[in-house]
Amino acid sequence: MKIFSAQQIYAADKFTIKKQEITSDALMERAAVQIFNWMHMRMQGAPVKIHLFCGIGNNGGDGMALARHLQEHGYHIAVYVVNYSKKRSDDFLLNLERLKERKVWPEFLDSGSEFPEIGRDDIIVDAIFGIGLNRPADDWVVRLIQHLHASQAFILSVDIPSGLFMDKGVQNPDAVIKANFVLSFQAPKLPFFLPGTGIYLNEWEVLDIGLDPEYLTNTETDYELSGKNEVLPLYIPREKFSHKGTYGHALVVGGSKGKIGAVHSASKACLVTGAGLVTAYVPECGVLPLQTNLPETMVIADEGVDVLNKIKYDIEPKVIAIGIGMGQEVSTIQAFTTFLDENKSPLVIDADALNILATNKALLKRLPKESVLTPHPKELERLIGKWKDDFDKLKKAKAFSKKYACVLIIKGAHSIVIYDGKGYVNTTGNPGMATAGSGDVLTGVVTGLVAQGYSPLKAAVFGTYLHGRAGDIAVEQSGYQALTAGDICNAIGKAFIDLFVIPKPPEVQEQAKESEQEKS
Numbered sequence: 001m002k003i004f005s006a007q008q009i010y011a012a013d014k015f016t017i018k019k020q021e022i023t024s025d026a027l028m029e030r031a032a033v034q035i036f037n038w039m040h041m042r043m044q045g046a047p048v049k050i051h052l053f054c055g056i057g058n059n060g061g062d063g064m065a066l067a068r069h070l071q072e073h074g075y076h077i078a079v080y081v082v083n084y085s086k087k088r089s090d091d092f093l094l095n096l097e098r099l100k101e102r103k104v105w106p107e108f109l110d111s112g113s114e115f116p117e118i119g120r121d122d123i124i125v126d127a128i129f130g131i132g133l134n135r136p137a138d139d140w141v142v143r144l145i146q147h148l149h150a151s152q153a154f155i156l157s158v159d160i161p162s163g164l165f166m167d168k169g170v171q172n173p174d175a176v177i178k179a180n181f182v183l184s185f186q187a188p189k190l191p192f193f194l195p196g197t198g199i200y201l202n203e204w205e206v207l208d209i210g211l212d213p214e215y216l217t218n219t220e221t222d223y224e225l226s227g228k229n230e231v232l233p234l235y236i237p238r239e240k241f242s243h244k245g246t247y248g249h250a251l252v253v254g255g256s257k258g259k260i261g262a263v264h265s266a267s268k269a270c271l272v273t274g275a276g277l278v279t280a281y282v283p284e285c286g287v288l289p290l291q292t293n294l295p296e297t298m299v300i301a302d303e304g305v306d307v308l309n310k311i312k313y314d315i316e317p318k319v320i321a322i323g324i325g326m327g328q329e330v331s332t333i334q335a336f337t338t339f340l341d342e343n344k345s346p347l348v349i350d351a352d353a354l355n356i357l358a359t360n361k362a363l364l365k366r367l368p369k370e371s372v373l374t375p376h377p378k379e380l381e382r383l384i385g386k387w388k389d390d391f392d393k394l395k396k397a398k399a400f401s402k403k404y405a406c407v408l409i410i411k412g413a414h415s416i417v418i419y420d421g422k423g424y425v426n427t428t429g430n431p432g433m434a435t436a437g438s439g440d441v442l443t444g445v446v447t448g449l450v451a452q453g454y455s456p457l458k459a460a461v462f463g464t465y466l467h468g469r470a471g472d473i474a475v476e477q478s479g480y481q482a483l484t485a486g487d488i489c490n491a492i493g494k495a496f497i498d499l500f501v502i503p504k505p506p507e508v509q510e511q512a513k514e515s516e517q518e519k520s
């Protein structure tokens, strides 16, 4: 699913209005009707008080039009105009008039107003600012936002939580609505997925307001979401007349005394993702544990006993994962440097190898094109430098990926794969996956895919999805706290199978759950 910028959404509006020969207020009406239907389906006329806080732009206009539909269906509403500017939009004014025609008189709030009382069990519709926010809100609007939070009422935001910018981070946390739910038009917005801004919403859903498909299909976006629909076409089926050679030989290089488990996790993940052969390359101390615990992998011992000293082997791997649990001993740094000089295979680079690259930036030039780098935030900072906010981070990450022609997987709640100026935002995963070794498993999965012939970019996007999906499947049994990297690894097969499961409609899922409960 594409993630459009604010400018692209405004352009889509224009295009749609022209092509479909409709007015801009007709588009606003579609938006409002969609939100109304969504609420009405859930509320079924419940006599809960709904407070609609509407700005003076088109986000506020959506709120005004929504208020009209709620009133027409007998809902108990109170409408407020958050009067932060004299520059009211035409469609806001039109919908304000329509509301007045129905004898609904909004209360106008400004810097001198006393704010209305809101009950804990009431509902707040937040239509103060939309994607048009372009400067910090006035102090009194910030106070209003705090007042809304203090009520503890459920907050439903229209399009985007008010106070979030589309292209920059949060400067004043008090100036942003914390939404329980966001109904966003046509496509989700980038800030929903970034750590500094995504915390302002619990859940989101997209409402289709019929923006023109021609514009939506033909417009290239800087970001897209990677869900099941997006990754399924990447899947390469296994062939009947294939053998283990068909699926590539992966080499996993890493480990040091006390950190052999990282190589174990990555190698196992690589195997269960489908690599034909996996060889682990470890210091001598890792041979026995690996041979004992993961007999399906072959092991090559480095001349170093506790750390890697040489990185010399006589196989020709299709892909090499390097860095996990490797440490940064002087001899290891030297071995890694020499390895980069001689290596011809595609690379997946993680952990200590990333840290060595960050402190010896000249080495980055020696990476083969399309190497996959999998930094967590701290490792990323060492590579690209400090950032102002998430948007600045993405800009810097894109520049880095361009400069070194590499694929970056920025690990996080929504991992983002960066390549060739574009970002692919992952949709799977859960907080239980913030656990030791989870990253090693990701490295193994991506490596396993490259071994099988996936391009590095596709392996990064698909691998990140599979890794998260495996975590989502495993967590159902373990719970967040007890989820381990091993559980994620063991669920990778199920994540593959899940790709081909057609989701059942919600009512069927509900029935299945009930009959499951009856059985137990």
Ligand SMILES: NC(=O)C1=CN([C@@H]2O[C@H](COP(=O)(O)OP(=O)(O)OC[C@H]3O[C@@H](n4cnc5c(N)ncnc54)[C@H](OP(=O)(O)O)[C@@H]3O)[C@@H](O)[C@H]2O)[C@H](O)CC1
Residues within 6 Å of the ligand: 009, 010, 012, 013, 027, 028, 031, 055, 056, 057, 058, 059, 060, 061, 062, 084, 085, 087, 089, 128, 129, 130, 131, 132, 133, 134, 135, 136, 137, 138, 158, 159, 160, 185, 186, 211
């Ligand atoms: N295709 C769609 O998705 C549709 C979305 N709709 C809704 O429209 C809004 C966007 O509406 P817009 O009018 O462009 O912007 P806002 O409502 O967010 O803001 C209104 C204006 O407020 C000014 N502004 C910005 N920041 C501040 C501030 N901190 N303090 C005071 N005023 C501010 C700014 O105007 P200026 O000229 O003063 O800069 C904004 O323009 C979208 O989110 C949807 O909810 C349509 O209804 C249907 C199509």
Ligand SMILES: [K+]
Residues within 6 Å of the ligand: 059, 126, 127, 128, 129, 130, 157, 158, 159, 160, 161, 162
């Ligand atoms: K809003």
